[in-house]
Amino acid sequence: TGPKAHPVAHAGTRQLPKPSPPLSLPAAISYPPSPPPRRPKTLTSKDAAKLTMAPGDTGVEQPRKAHRVAKSGAKVRKKKGKCAAGDDEGGERKNPKAFAFRSATKAKRLQSRSAEIEQRRLHVPIMDRSIGEPPPFVVVVQGPPQVGKSLLIKCLVKHYTKQNLSDVRGPITVVSGKSRRVQFLECPSDINGMIDAAKIADLALLLIDGSYGFEMDTFEFLNIMQVHGFPKVMGVLTHLDQFKDVKKLRKTKQRLKHRFWAEIKEGAKLFYLSGLIHGKYTKREVHNLARFISVIKPIPLSWRMAHPYLLADRFEDVTSSESVRLNRKCDRKITLYGYLRGCNMKRGTKVHITGAGDFSLSGVTSLADPCPLPSAAKKRGLRDKEKLFYAPMSGLGDLLYDKDAVYININDHLVQFSNTDDNNASKKQ
Numbered sequence: 001t002g003p004k005a006h007p008v009a010h011a012g013t014r015q016l017p018k019p020s021p022p023l024s025l026p027a028a029i030s031y032p033p034s035p036p037p038r039r040p041k042t043l044t045s046k047d048a049a050k051l052t053m054a055p056g057d058t059g060v061e062q063p064r065k066a067h068r069v070a071k072s073g074a075k076v077r078k079k080k081g082k083c084a085a086g087d088d089e090g091g092e093r094k095n096p097k098a099f100a101f102r103s104a105t106k107a108k109r110l111q112s113r114s115a116e117i118e119q120r121r122l123h124v125p126i127m128d129r130s131i132g133e134p135p136p137f138v139v140v141v142q143g144p145p146q147v148g149k150s151l152l153i154k155c156l157v158k159h160y161t162k163q164n165l166s167d168v169r170g171p172i173t174v175v176s177g178k179s180r181r182v183q184f185l186e187c188p189s190d191i192n193g194m195i196d197a198a199k200i201a202d203l204a205l206l207l208i209d210g211s212y213g214f215e216m217d218t219f220e221f222l223n224i225m226q227v228h229g230f231p232k233v234m235g236v237l238t239h240l241d242q243f244k245d246v247k248k249l250r251k252t253k254q255r256l257k258h259r260f261w262a263e264i265k266e267g268a269k270l271f272y273l274s275g276l277i278h279g280k281y282t283k284r285e286v287h288n289l290a291r292f293i294s295v296i297k298p299i300p301l302s303w304r305m306a307h308p309y310l311l312a313d314r315f316e317d318v319t320s321s322e323s324v325r326l327n328r329k330c331d332r333k334i335t336l337y338g339y340l341r342g343c344n345m346k347r348g349t350k351v352h353i354t355g356a357g358d359f360s361l362s363g364v365t366s367l368a369d370p371c372p373l374p375s376a377a378k379k380r381g382l383r384d385k386e387k388l389f390y391a392p393m394s395g396l397g398d399l400l401y402d403k404d405a406v407y408i409n410i411n412d413h414l415v416q417f418s419n420t421d422d423n424n425a426s427k428k429q
C-alpha cells in the first residue's frame with residue numbers, strides 16, 4: 001500500500017509503538033516460528049483527520065500538503081490515450097486488435113484501392129461538354145468463336161427488357177436504369193472487327209471458355225485496347241458445366257482468375273457462368289452481371305472526349321434507284337443513324353468509316369431519340385412499360401426513326417383489322 005497510497009494519507013500517519021524485542025529462549029525448546037513482525041498499518045485520510053483532532057494529543061500538528069495532480073505515470077498515460085481516442089473517433093475503435101488486418105492479401109488490396117481513389121481525386125477534373133442526356137454506354141462482348149457471346153447478349157437483353165432476341169445483329173440499345181442506357185455490341189472474331197470494337201468500347205466483357213482456358217483472341221484484344229485507350233474490363237468464364245470434378249473446377253477457377261489478374265490488374269472482376277438451364281445462363285448469374293453493368297462508371301478517355309464519333313445503329317442506302325440501274329457500281333449515298341459521342345460534328349468534315357475509307361459529310365441532322373430515358377418523374381426503379389430497347393438491325397424495337405418518317409411497329413395481336421369485302425364474302429360462304 002505504501003508507494004500507491006495517496007499523499008494526503010501520509011501527511012497524518014503516526015508511527016505505532018515499536019514491538020518489544022523477542023525473549024531469548026533455551027535452544028532445546030522448539031517453538032513454532034514466530035510470525036514476521038507486522039508492518040505498521042497505513043492510515044487513511046479519515047483516520048488521520050480523527051487522530052489529529054483528538055483531544056490531548058501531544059504530537060505537533062503537521063501542515064497538510066495540497067493535492068498534487070499526477071502528471072506522469074501509467075494512469076496518466078492511459079487517461080490521455082482515452083481522451084485522444086474519444087476526441088478523434090467519437091469514442092469508437094477502443095480495441096485496436098479488432099480493427100487490425102488479419103490477411104496480408106486483403107490489406108494489400110485495400111491499400112492499392114485507397115491509393116487508386118486518391119490518384120483519381122488528384123486528377124484534373126475533365127470538363128463534360130455533353131449537352132442533354134448522355135449517349136448509351138457501349139458494352140462490347142468479346143471472345144473466341146463459340147464461347148457464348150450471342151447467348152450472353154440475349155440473356156442480358158432478356159433481363160433488362162423481358163424480350164426474347166432471336167438474332168444478335170448490330171448494336172442493341174436497352175434502358176437499364178433511370179438514367180442509364182446500355183448498348184450491347186458483339187465483337188467480331190477477326191482482327192479488324194476487334195480493332196473497330198476497341199475504339200468505341202466503354203466496357204469490354206471478355207468471355208473465356210473455362211474448359212479450354214485463355215485463347216489468343218483475348219490477348220490480342222487486350223493489346224488492341226492498350227493502344228486505343230483502355231476502357232473498363234470484366235471477365236466472364238463460361239462452359240464451367242463441363243467440369244465433372246468439383247475440385248478440378250475450383251482449381252481451374254483460381255488459376256484462371258490469377259492469370260486474368262496478371263493481364264488486367266489485381267482484383268479485376270471475373271464472373272462465373274456455371275452452366276445452362278433450358279439453353280440459357282442462370283437468372284441469378286445474369287442478374288449479378290447486369291447489376292455490375294448498370295452501376296459501372298465509364299473512364300473518360302481524353303482522345304475520345306476530343307473527337308466526335310458515332311456507332312451506327314442502322315444505315316440506309318438513299319442512292320436514287322435510277323443511278324443504280326444505270327451503273328450498279330455508281331457512288332452511293334448512305335445515311336447512317338446513331339448516337340453522336342465525343343464532341344460536336346459539323347457538316348463538311350471528313351469522316352473515316354472503319355473498313356471503308358474516308359468520306360466527306362454532306363449533312364448532319366438531329367433526330368428524336370429512338371430510345372429515350374424514362375421520364376424524370378420521381379419513381380423508384382423502372383416500370384415494365386418503360387423498359388425500352390432499340391435494335392433495328394436485329395429487328396427489335398417499336399419505333400424506327402428516318403430522316404423524314406417515323407415507323408411504329410405494332411404487334412398483330414394488338415391490332416383490330418377491319419374486314420375487307422373478300423373476307424366478308426368468304427365468311428358468308
Ligand SMILES: Nc1nc2c(ncn2[C@@H]2O[C@H](COP(=O)(O)OP(=O)(O)OP(=O)(O)O)[C@@H](O)[C@H]2O)c(=O)[nH]1
Nearest residue numbers: 144145146147148149150151238239240241275276
Ligand atoms: N454447355 C455450355 N454450353 C454453352 C455455354 N455457353 C454457350 N454455350 C453454347 O455454345 C454455343 C455457342 O454459343 P453462341 O452464343 O452462339 O457463341 P458465340 O460466341 O456467339 O459464337 P460465334 O458467334 O460463332 O462466335 C451455343 O450452342 C451455346 O448453347 C456454357 O456455359 N455451357
